[in-house]
Amino acid sequence: EPEVTQTPSHQVTQMGQEVILRCVPISNHLYFYWYRQILGQKVEFLVSFYNNEISEKSEIFDDQFSVERPDGSNFTLKIRSTKLEDSAMYFCASSHREPDSPLHFGNGTRLTVT
């Protein structure tokens, strides 16, 4: 079964540094998402992406964050000037054409900001 893959699985960075989290969605999916989950807390929506542009973003997704689909396969989340509170699991997800089709999640990148 095709799956969403994320790299790296674990990223450690110092406060103030920039990180790029990478995702390869399922190949025939058209909708892409980033979510995050702070340890022990809820899964939080960050941003959705469709037709090469952001379609919705949450209040968490401020100017510190950006997303890009640089080629036909990768979907990246960039976090500039990381803060301690950015430490979390970041999940990429994708879904097929229909709006009600289920999300398929990757196994996440654990970001640790020291």
Place this chain on the structure above:
Amino acid sequence: LAKTTQPISMDSYEGQEVNITCSHNNIATNDYITWYQQFPSQGPRFIIQGYKTKVTNEVASLFIPADRKSSTLSLPRVSLSDTAVYYCLVGVFYNAGNNRKLIWGLGTSLAVNP
């Protein structure tokens, strides 16, 4: 936005049937109900989705009463590997149905004992 309420935790034993009920009193007419499973340090995994009545797949059944204000996920004959957090979500459609922002709760932590 529809909000879901489900028990924080449940305990069961191997071989038993487990029913997890979720309430979503403010569900909108075109919202679907979706359940995900999450193991520690992994991304959520789609289990089942439905709109009304009963849906069954190879892993679970989903029961939705006529008023759609609640739903029940039924896991037949659970095993130790079913120990996980189970999330009930109601899809919120916007932007002419082209996008979806799922609101996650804390889920139900199911512990299956030997």
